[in-house]
Amino acid sequence: MSDEKKSGTELHVLTAPLQTETIQTIRRLADNKPKGFWGKLTSNLQFIRGRGALEISVVAVVLLVAYSIWSLADPENFRFLSEQNISGVLTQSVPLLGILAIAVGILMVAGEFDLSLGFALAFNAVIFIRILEWTGNIWIGVIGGILSGTLVALINGLIVVWTKIPSFIATLGMGFFWGGAGLFVNGPNSVSLPNEYTKDGNLFHFTFAQDFGWFRSQIIWLVIIGTLAWYFLHRHKLGNHIFAVGGNPAAAKAISIDPNKVKLMSFGIYGALVGLSSVIFIARIPSVSPAGTTTQDFTLFAIAAAVVGGASLVGGKGSVFGMIVGAALIELIKDGLILGFDAGIYLQLFVGVTIVLAAVFNKYMEGKAS
Amino acid sequence: MSNELLRLDGVTKRYGPNTVLKDVSFTINKNEVVGLLGDNGAGKSTLVKIMSGVVPMTEGSYSWEGKAVPNVNRAETERLGVETIFQDSALVPQMSISRNIFMGREMTNALGFMKIKKMDDIASEILDTVVTIEGIKSSKQLVQSLSGGQAQAVAIARAVHFKRSLLILDEPTSALAVRATEALLDYLVQLKSEGVSSVLVTHNLHHAFQVCDRHIVMNHGKKILDVKREETTVEELTAAVVGGAEGLEKYRANKKK
Ligand SMILES: Nc1ncnc2c1ncn2[C@@H]1O[C@H](COP(=O)(O)OP(=O)(O)OP(=O)(O)O)[C@@H](O)[C@H]1O
Ligand SMILES: [Mg+2]
Numbered sequence: 001m002s003d004e005k006k007s008g009t010e011l012h013v014l015t016a017p018l019q020t021e022t023i024q025t026i027r028r029l030a031d032n033k034p035k036g037f038w039g040k041l042t043s044n045l046q047f048i049r050g051r052g053a054l055e056i057s058v059v060a061v062v063l064l065v066a067y068s069i070w071s072l073a074d075p076e077n078f079r080f081l082s083e084q085n086i087s088g089v090l091t092q093s094v095p096l097l098g099i100l101a102i103a104v105g106i107l108m109v110a111g112e113f114d115l116s117l118g119f120a121l122a123f124n125a126v127i128f129i130r131i132l133e134w135t136g137n138i139w140i141g142v143i144g145g146i147l148s149g150t151l152v153a154l155i156n157g158l159i160v161v162w163t164k165i166p167s168f169i170a171t172l173g174m175g176f177f178w179g180g181a182g183l184f185v186n187g188p189n190s191v192s193l194p195n196e197y198t199k200d201g202n203l204f205h206f207t208f209a210q211d212f213g214w215f216r217s218q219i220i221w222l223v224i225i226g227t228l229a230w231y232f233l234h235r236h237k238l239g240n241h242i243f244a245v246g247g248n249p250a251a252a253k254a255i256s257i258d259p260n261k262v263k264l265m266s267f268g269i270y271g272a273l274v275g276l277s278s279v280i281f282i283a284r285i286p287s288v289s290p291a292g293t294t295t296q297d298f299t300l301f302a303i304a305a306a307v308v309g310g311a312s313l314v315g316g317k318g319s320v321f322g323m324i325v326g327a328a329l330i331e332l333i334k335d336g337l338i339l340g341f342d343a344g345i346y347l348q349l350f351v352g353v354t355i356v357l358a359a360v361f362n363k364y365m366e367g368k369a370s
Numbered sequence: 371m372s373n374e375l376l377r378l379d380g381v382t383k384r385y386g387p388n389t390v391l392k393d394v395s396f397t398i399n400k401n402e403v404v405g406l407l408g409d410n411g412a413g414k415s416t417l418v419k420i421m422s423g424v425v426p427m428t429e430g431s432y433s434w435e436g437k438a439v440p441n442v443n444r445a446e447t448e449r450l451g452v453e454t455i456f457q458d459s460a461l462v463p464q465m466s467i468s469r470n471i472f473m474g475r476e477m478t479n480a481l482g483f484m485k486i487k488k489m490d491d492i493a494s495e496i497l498d499t500v501v502t503i504e505g506i507k508s509s510k511q512l513v514q515s516l517s518g519g520q521a522q523a524v525a526i527a528r529a530v531h532f533k534r535s536l537l538i539l540d541e542p543t544s545a546l547a548v549r550a551t552e553a554l555l556d557y558l559v560q561l562k563s564e565g566v567s568s569v570l571v572t573h574n575l576h577h578a579f580q581v582c583d584r585h586i587v588m589n590h591g592k593k594i595l596d597v598k599r600e601e602t603t604v605e606e607l608t609a610a611v612v613g614g615a616e617g618l619e620k621y622r623a624n625k626k627k
Contacts, residue, residue, distance in 0.1 A: 235483050236484065243464070248461070250458075251473075256474055316462060317464045
């Protein structure tokens, strides 16, 4: 039989003595470490490539430098470096989208989406204001808003985990539900923060929307949330489990990580951040539609920011730094369009192009990742 | 004292209407390398998943050192010291080698924050000592950038690092070159002397015959042969794997003549 002949030669190969010298000359990984400052730096940069947000950060910095030069050359027409633009626009818009991008990004790393974000933002704001009205205590309201966000997302998450329907579909449906729930709780009138909480000297206003000259409170929130999220996602074992489950749930399961628990945890963290964002949002824009019409755009902008920052649409990939840079880049493009071209109406067009380009770019870098 | 490590009794596994394993019983002893053989779809990987607690059995019982284990799951088998190299989906491609090796068993401080550098260093050390395979540059490399054989080496390295009493290998050598295969087989024999048993699933009967003390042959979900090395030959194993129970009978009848 030819079969036997074939295996016969295999046996022969296998019983041949091993060439021990070749084994000894194999380079040892442990001895192969980069040495010196530059060696370490280039080696680390090499491993960041295609994983984090190195390239997109370069794009953001180039844009920032270009805007700054333009603004210095023509301060009258391109008021990018003005206090009014930096404090009044950027340090408010970037943090809000940044925190939402981190929320969405963590969920995307776990391999899930939440298309109900815009509606949930409004619903949490309604709950926040309602609790404030009932209790008269704004801090209980803040906690209520954050809990509401967590609960809303956990309900979405439970539906996804239990029914196994794609989160895309489940949260599309639940989005309408939460929009309706906002109307049900509040009626059709928009909710707004009582005036006393929008004035200087108020502690709530100080915490969430204070104007410090060149920056506002929101930027501090972005720094805090960004730092915590980074340590959690990239340095804590639970963050590591999120990557594992998003990357390959079967492999995670085989090593006794429960994908359902990890996904629910991700929904919970995402939801708490959305709840916080509702508070930050209503602190700045004191009137929100309960049905979610004011906040709808955030859903796709937040997903876009995460994608621009390198998060994968199929899970297992993303970085907190990238999510923040993605949000900053989108807001910078918006800002530049409005300031330089008075082209606010074409915003969507440019943001759309950016998202597609960034996705193509990330795909290309993925192929080059080491 | 009995020498028994793991025993399966009357294990049946059904996926919906499909019965994939039918009343399978066998024992893995201490200090033993057992070959688990059989044609494609015979049920080997399913048995492996049941032994490692990843998939529950429909009927049957699982015991460890003579004691029944009522709820077999992965956390339980991990506690017992069972480590498995799965045929499919063992690694997360988007994660680095070192994070794959320590996935779910991260080295952390009291608050759960990972000791990244320590894990990277130990991962390099494991890759150097356990599987000698060419071309891996660093333990920080992403698994998706590895060749099939290199990825397999990482899966092997992980199982070998964490094993304590039983190492189950589901076709571990399918993507390895001759030298790495030989090193792995030698290693299984060496493990015996360290008190670690192994179960080797392979389609290469010569590999199995080279290192296994006992052979179990599966066919269409049933165990059709369970023999010690001394009592069988490569030819007999081939007949059982290729021809099933009938093939085995025919072979034995022919031999008697
Ligand atoms: N999750 C599942 N659902 C339904 N049927 C399954 C499932 N997993 C395995 N099977 C079936 O069980 C049978 C045994 O599969 P198994 O993977 O155990 O075979 P195997 O002996 O490992 O084969 P191979 O040598 O090809 O790896 C096959 O017929 C397969 O189709
Ligand atoms: Mg198999």
